[in-house]
Structures are given as structure tokens and as C-alpha cells.
Amino acid sequence: MVLLLHPLSPPHVPPATGAPSISAAGNHHRHILSLSETCTSMSQLKQLHAYTLRTTFPDENATLFLYGRILQLSSSFSDVNYSFRVFDSIQQENHSSFMWNTLIRACAHDVSRKEEAILLYRKMLERGNPAPDKHTFPFVLKACAYIFGLSEGRQVHCQVVKYGLSGDVYVNNGLIHLYGSCGCLDLAQKVFNYMPERSLVSWNSMIDALVRVGEYDSAFELFRQMQRSFEPDGYTMQSVVSACAGLGSLSLGTWAHAFLVRRCEFDVAMDVLIKNSLIEMYCKCGSLGMAEQVFQGMQKRDLASWNAMILGFATHGRAYEALDCFDRMVRKDENVKPNSVTFVAILIACNHRGMVKKGRQYFEMMVTDYGVEPALEHYGCIIDLVARAGYITEAIEMVTGMPMKPDAVIWRSLLDACCKKGASVELSEEIARNVIETREDNQSSSGAYVLLSRVYASASRWNDVGIVRKLMTEHGIRKEPGCSSIEINGISHEFFAGDTSHPQTKQIYQQLKVIDDKLRSIGYLPDSSQAPLVDATNDGSKEYSLRLHSERLAIAFGLISLPPQTPIRVFKNLRVCGDCHEVTKLISKVFNTEIIVRDRVRFHHFKDGSCSCLDYW
DNA sequence: GTAGGGTTAG
CATH class of the missing domain: 1.25.40 (Serine Threonine Protein Phosphatase 5, Tetratricopeptide repeat)
Structure with missing residues (x-):
């Protein structure tokens, strides 16, 4: 002993x-x-x-x-x-309240015992004695927040009131955190507004709640208000950096970075966390160079640091660097064990560059070498990759062999591939039915309807096209097209695929022709130079439109509106696909201009109704 | 008489 x-x-x-x-x-x-x-x-x-x-x-x-x-x-x-x-x-x-609280706290801190914390609290209430006190609630609320137990949390909130603890700052912070985690902004705001006393944690929790739901403007507003009474700490800055990332604002992000360097000192754990958010922020704001700089400068890195960097490379279409980063991460000297997120990033990298062989390799390797079981997301990436490359049968086998139910996104990528690769109408119909039957989100099913109508159109089955369009109207399904935007002189210009509504449409399409000709001269055949796709309207009459990604319209507009060699920064509301990276890279090369296309960006709506994504670039 | 709050990737 x-x-x-x-x-x-x-x-x-x-x-x-x-x-x-x-x-x-x-x-x-x-x-x-x-x-x-x-x-x-x-x-x-x-x-x-x-x-x-x-x-x-x-x-x-x-x-x-x-x-x-x-x-x-x-x-x-x-x-x-x-x-x-x-x-x-x-x-x-x-059993004293101290004992109960200590045990509830222990469970609330343990990842696998959150439910137990709530059960213990219930048991405590059932016993009736001792009553819960101001120490009990923060722990119970933490457990509720972790499991996103909004209904449990609301009941606990009632008991907070019942036991007369609604003035306690710790309890209120727990409530803000709970409501923030569950996305109930109004409730979080209410608690925050009515609390008699606020600590730094109260402000941080409220700012975090705003960032979580994408209310970045309000988060900054609150941050400014907070500074009148508190010095921001690492938690504050982590949220602020995330807000910059969400806005896609490189200049705000750079400012936050400078603020951190100038004003804040952290312990090692917080330092790693903050640097990880900086990497993510720079990646999302299109500055991969700065992300790499932060990454290289880190004295200590954790799994999240590697994942953020790999994902950054992946989403920017720099697949080889992503894979290289992975190799470095698992090498003996670093010896970091990749997790499920790492492999999502790796598969995204392969997907964006159409690297089928590598994708298959890593998909195998994640299980055999690292014991990471593929989840829905991994299947999504690999199926999309394989299908896009034209291996439709293999992709279908993968879908049917999945241990879980495929979601609409997976069906849709199959259907998309079928359309592009000219699979049979029957097969496409069957897949489309699957997408529609999953009834998940409007976007997936609207995509399926649109693709299906395209399948029928390419087979000249105009009646069926009409039926699909009618079905869409009947089911209230609206087409949600891809949209790209670019800001020129402070005005944001939005484009949809095949859009002709812009006042300078004529010049834009002329510029597109210049782009296409140049691309063709270096041996690349963009979609739009192939035979135009036939689309159809509700009444079955034919309408021709170019299959044109919206970002190319934005890029063309950028080329005619900006001085030569000015970087062109384009935002996309949907995911930037592999083809897009490919074409963008070529255009960038041919025109000797830096082009950055960023995906899934929220538009920034101002109070006066104007909208912009690029106001901070 | 003991104590307490906020963080992580698609």
C-alpha cells in the first residue's frame, strides 16, 4: 500500500x-x-x-x-x-445538500453521465429534503444544456423560480447557457435582460448564444456593450473570432487576431482553443495563408488544430496539402490519432478534387487502420465522389450496403450523378422517388424534383416534366437555386444559375464567352460550351438555358468591374463543388487574378434592409 | 464549516 x-x-x-x-x-x-x-x-x-x-x-x-x-x-x-x-x-x-450537489456536479462534468445528473436531481426533489439550492442548479442546467434537453431545462427553470433563486448570477448564467445551446435565443435574452447582476460569464454566455444562431451583428453589438464594464477574456474572444468566421469577414477577423495578441494572455489550454478558432476563421475568410501561419506558430496542437487545418485545405480544393497534413499528423513525432471529423475533412478533400482512388483508400483505411466507423457524413462524401466520377453502380451498391438509412443528401448526389452521366430514366426516377420520400428538407426534395424534371427533359418527355412541375406547385415546393454574390463598390450583386436579370447581363455574358473561349484554348471544355441543356416550363414549352454555375456569372462580373488583377471574392449560398474549384482555378490562371470562392456563407443583413457579405473584406 | 458558471471541428 x-x-x-x-x-x-x-x-x-x-x-x-x-x-x-x-x-x-x-x-x-x-x-x-x-x-x-x-x-x-x-x-x-x-x-x-x-x-x-x-x-x-x-x-x-x-x-x-x-x-x-x-x-x-x-x-x-x-x-x-x-x-x-x-x-x-x-x-x-x-444526505446533505452538499453531498447531493457534489454528486450531481460529478455527473454533469462526466461526458457519459449527463442524464444521470438529471435523474439524481429528480431523486433529490422526490426525497423533498434537503431542498435544491443555488449550487444545485448550475450543475443540473449544465447537464440539460449538454443533452439539449430544452423541456427538462424549462422545468428546472420553473423550479429555480419556485426556490427563489432567479436572482442568482450563477444560476442565471446556467440558464443562458442552456437556452443558448438549445437555440432559444429569445429565452436566453430574457434571462439576460432581467438578471439583477451580470458577471463576465453572463456576457460571454449571451454573446455565445448569439453567435450560435448566427446573429453575428448582435453578438458584436453586445461585445461592444460588454467592454464598458468588463475586459474580454478567452471565452469572449473565442466567440468573437467565430462571429468573424461566420460573417466571412477577413478584416474583422484580422482585427480580432490583433486584439488577442495585444490584449490577452491565456493558459495553454485556452491558447490552443483560441488558435484553433483563428485557423478556422482564416480558412472560412479565404485566407489560407494566415491559417497556415497560425497553425505553424502553435507550440502545442491538439486534434482540433489538425482537423481545422486539413478541413481548410480540403474546402479550398487543396487536396494534396490536406493529405500531406494528415500524413504529418499521424507520423510518429506528432502521433495524433485522427477521428471521425478528420476523415470527413479528408473525404471532402478527395471529393473536391475528384480523387476517387484516394477517397476509396482513405475510406477503407479509416476503419482498418484507425478504427473509425464511417458515419452518414462519410458515406455521403464517398458516395458523392464515386458517383460523380461515373461509377454509378458502385455508388448504388454503397448506398444499399450502408448500415444506416441514407438521407436525402445522399440520394440527391446519386441522382445528380445519374443526370450528369446519362443514366437511364427508370433508374433516375427510382432514385428521385427515394429523395422525395425521405421528405427531409425542402432543399433536398426541391433539388430532386428539379433534377427529375431535367431527366425527363433530356429524354424529351415533356408531359412528365409538366407533371413534376405541377407536383412541385401542389406540394408548395419552391426551387432553391444556387446563388453567388460579389460586392463591387459597396454594392452586393447576386446571381443565380443562368440568371439574366442583372442590368449588365449583356456584358457579363460577353465576358463569359471570352472566358469560355480562353478556357477552350487551353483544352478545357466548360459545361456551358457543351450543348445547352433543355429545360422546360410548367406548360411543357421548351426553354433553353445554359447550365451555368452562378459563381461564374459573379466571376465574369468581377472581371469586367474590377481593375485588372484585383482579387475576386465570391460567396456562394450552397456548397462549392469540385467542378467549381476546377473552373475557378483555371480562370484564375488564365486571367492571372486571384479568385476565391467561399461557400455556405450567411448573408449579412443590415437594419436598413440592405444586404451584403463583403462589407468587411 | 466545505462548493458553483461559460469552449472544439463537417
């Missing part, structure tokens, strides 16, 4: 034979208490516990106090099972 650092029996205390004197027992008690202060491991705690068990103390309260300490210590060593055993060894009527 490992001995305690201190001798168990102080020299002046006689051995515990028979009934000890009151003063001797008092000495024992004090001694154990002081030992508990220096206890640093479970084995030391067990000795302390054993010693407590065979000692008689002057009164029961003193004994219970010690048990509380033991409970607290075992939880602090993350041995929650031990805490439970200690708790259960104590008679029910002797």
Missing part, C-alpha cells in the same frame, strides 16, 4: 482502542481534515477513507462533514463510481 505523505497517527494521539476521549477524537477529526487538504490521488483518499471508517468522532455532524469531503475528493479524481458508493453508504436522511 502506498503510504500517505504524512504519518496516519499523529504522535500525540493514542491508538484507537476502546472509546477515545472527546479531545482525542477531535484531534483525529482535525488531522483527517488537514490530510484531506493535501490528498492528491485515489489511493491516498482510500487510506483516508479507511482511517475515517475505523475512527469514532465526537459528533455525527463531524463524521458527515468528512464524508462530504471524501465524496468531493473522489469526484475531483474523476472516480464517480467511488463517489456513488460513498454516497450510498450514508443513510438517506443524512
Whole structure:
């Protein structure tokens, strides 16, 4: 047995034979208490516990106090099972609120015991005594937030009111965090507005809640208000950096980075976390160079740092660098074990560059070499990749062999591939039916209807095209086309695929022709130079439109509107696909201009109704 | 008599 650092029996205390004197027992008690202060491991705690068990103390309260300490210590060593055993060894009527709270806290901090924390709290309520207090609620609320248990959380909120604790700052912070995590901004805001006292954590939790739902403007507004009374800390800045990323605002992001360097100092853990958000922010704002710089400069990196960097490369179409980064990560000297997110990033990298062989390799490798079971997302990437490359049968086999139910996105990528690769109408029909039957989001099913109508149109089955369009109208399904935007002189211009509504349409299409001709001269055949796709209107009459990605319209507009060699920054509301990267890269090469296309960006709506994404570039 | 809040990737 490992001995305690201190001798168990102080020299002046006689051995515990028979009934000890009151003063001797008092000495024992004090001694154990002081030992508990220096206890640093479970084995030391067990000795302390054993010693407590065979000692008689002057009164029961003193004994219970010690048990509380033991409970607290075992939880602090993350041995929650031990805490439970200690708790259960104590008679029910002797369970103090301290003991309950300590146990609930231990569960709330343990990833796999969040539900248990809530159950314990319920048990506490059922017993009726002791009543929950201001220490109980923050832990219970944390557990609720973690499992996104909004209905549980709301009930807890009622009890907060019932027990008269709605003025406690810790409890209120827990409530803001809960509502923020569940996306209930109005409730979070209400708690925040009405709390009698606010701490830095209150502000941080509220800012975080705003960032989570994409209310970046309001988050910045609150950040400015906060600065009147508090100095921001690492948590604040983490949210602020995420807000910059969400806005796609490189200049705001750069400002936040400078602010961090100038004003903040963090411990190592926070430093890693903040740098990870900076990497993500720079990637999302199109500055891969800065992201790499932050990454290279990190003294300590964790899995998230590698994942953020790999994903950055992947989404910018720089697949080889993504794979290279992966190789470095798993090499002996770094020895970081990739997880599910890493492989999503890797598969996205392969997907964006159409690297089928590599994609298949990594998809295999994730299970065999790293024991990461593919989830829906991984299947989504690989199926899209394989199908896009024209291996429709293989893709269908993958879909049918999946251990989980394919979602609409997967069906849609299959259908998309069928359309592009000219699969049979019957097959496309069948897949489209699957997409529509999943009835997931409007976007997926609207995509399926649109693709299906295209399938019929390419087979000249105009009646069927009409039927599909009619079905869409009947089901209230609106087409949600891809949309790209570019800001010129402070005005945001939006384009849809095949859009002809822009006042400068004529010049834009002339420029597109110049682009296409140049691309063709270097041997690339863009979609639009192939035979125009036939689309059809509701009444079945034919309408010709070029299959044109919206970002190419934006790029063309950028080329005619911006001075030569000015970087062209385009935003897309949907995912930037592999073809887009390919074409963009070529245009960029031919015109000797930097072109950045960013995906899935929220548009930034101003209070006066104007809209822009690029106001901070 | 003991204590407490906010963080991670698609």
C-alpha cells in the first residue's frame, strides 16, 4: 500500500482502542481534515477513507462533514463510481445538500453521465429534503444544456423560480447557457435582460448564444456593450473570432487576431482553443495563408488544430496539402490519432478534387487502420465522389450496403450523378422517388424534383416534366437555386444559375464567352460550351438555358468591374463543388487574378434592409 | 464549516 505523505497517527494521539476521549477524537477529526487538504490521488483518499471508517468522532455532524469531503475528493479524481458508493453508504436522511450537489456536479462534468445528473436531481426533489439550492442548479442546467434537453431545462427553470433563486448570477448564467445551446435565443435574452447582476460569464454566455444562431451583428453589438464594464477574456474572444468566421469577414477577423495578441494572455489550454478558432476563421475568410501561419506558430496542437487545418485545405480544393497534413499528423513525432471529423475533412478533400482512388483508400483505411466507423457524413462524401466520377453502380451498391438509412443528401448526389452521366430514366426516377420520400428538407426534395424534371427533359418527355412541375406547385415546393454574390463598390450583386436579370447581363455574358473561349484554348471544355441543356416550363414549352454555375456569372462580373488583377471574392449560398474549384482555378490562371470562392456563407443583413457579405473584406 | 458558471471541428 502506498503510504500517505504524512504519518496516519499523529504522535500525540493514542491508538484507537476502546472509546477515545472527546479531545482525542477531535484531534483525529482535525488531522483527517488537514490530510484531506493535501490528498492528491485515489489511493491516498482510500487510506483516508479507511482511517475515517475505523475512527469514532465526537459528533455525527463531524463524521458527515468528512464524508462530504471524501465524496468531493473522489469526484475531483474523476472516480464517480467511488463517489456513488460513498454516497450510498450514508443513510438517506443524512444526505446533505452538499453531498447531493457534489454528486450531481460529478455527473454533469462526466461526458457519459449527463442524464444521470438529471435523474439524481429528480431523486433529490422526490426525497423533498434537503431542498435544491443555488449550487444545485448550475450543475443540473449544465447537464440539460449538454443533452439539449430544452423541456427538462424549462422545468428546472420553473423550479429555480419556485426556490427563489432567479436572482442568482450563477444560476442565471446556467440558464443562458442552456437556452443558448438549445437555440432559444429569445429565452436566453430574457434571462439576460432581467438578471439583477451580470458577471463576465453572463456576457460571454449571451454573446455565445448569439453567435450560435448566427446573429453575428448582435453578438458584436453586445461585445461592444460588454467592454464598458468588463475586459474580454478567452471565452469572449473565442466567440468573437467565430462571429468573424461566420460573417466571412477577413478584416474583422484580422482585427480580432490583433486584439488577442495585444490584449490577452491565456493558459495553454485556452491558447490552443483560441488558435484553433483563428485557423478556422482564416480558412472560412479565404485566407489560407494566415491559417497556415497560425497553425505553424502553435507550440502545442491538439486534434482540433489538425482537423481545422486539413478541413481548410480540403474546402479550398487543396487536396494534396490536406493529405500531406494528415500524413504529418499521424507520423510518429506528432502521433495524433485522427477521428471521425478528420476523415470527413479528408473525404471532402478527395471529393473536391475528384480523387476517387484516394477517397476509396482513405475510406477503407479509416476503419482498418484507425478504427473509425464511417458515419452518414462519410458515406455521403464517398458516395458523392464515386458517383460523380461515373461509377454509378458502385455508388448504388454503397448506398444499399450502408448500415444506416441514407438521407436525402445522399440520394440527391446519386441522382445528380445519374443526370450528369446519362443514366437511364427508370433508374433516375427510382432514385428521385427515394429523395422525395425521405421528405427531409425542402432543399433536398426541391433539388430532386428539379433534377427529375431535367431527366425527363433530356429524354424529351415533356408531359412528365409538366407533371413534376405541377407536383412541385401542389406540394408548395419552391426551387432553391444556387446563388453567388460579389460586392463591387459597396454594392452586393447576386446571381443565380443562368440568371439574366442583372442590368449588365449583356456584358457579363460577353465576358463569359471570352472566358469560355480562353478556357477552350487551353483544352478545357466548360459545361456551358457543351450543348445547352433543355429545360422546360410548367406548360411543357421548351426553354433553353445554359447550365451555368452562378459563381461564374459573379466571376465574369468581377472581371469586367474590377481593375485588372484585383482579387475576386465570391460567396456562394450552397456548397462549392469540385467542378467549381476546377473552373475557378483555371480562370484564375488564365486571367492571372486571384479568385476565391467561399461557400455556405450567411448573408449579412443590415437594419436598413440592405444586404451584403463583403462589407468587411 | 466545505462548493458553483461559460469552449472544439463537417
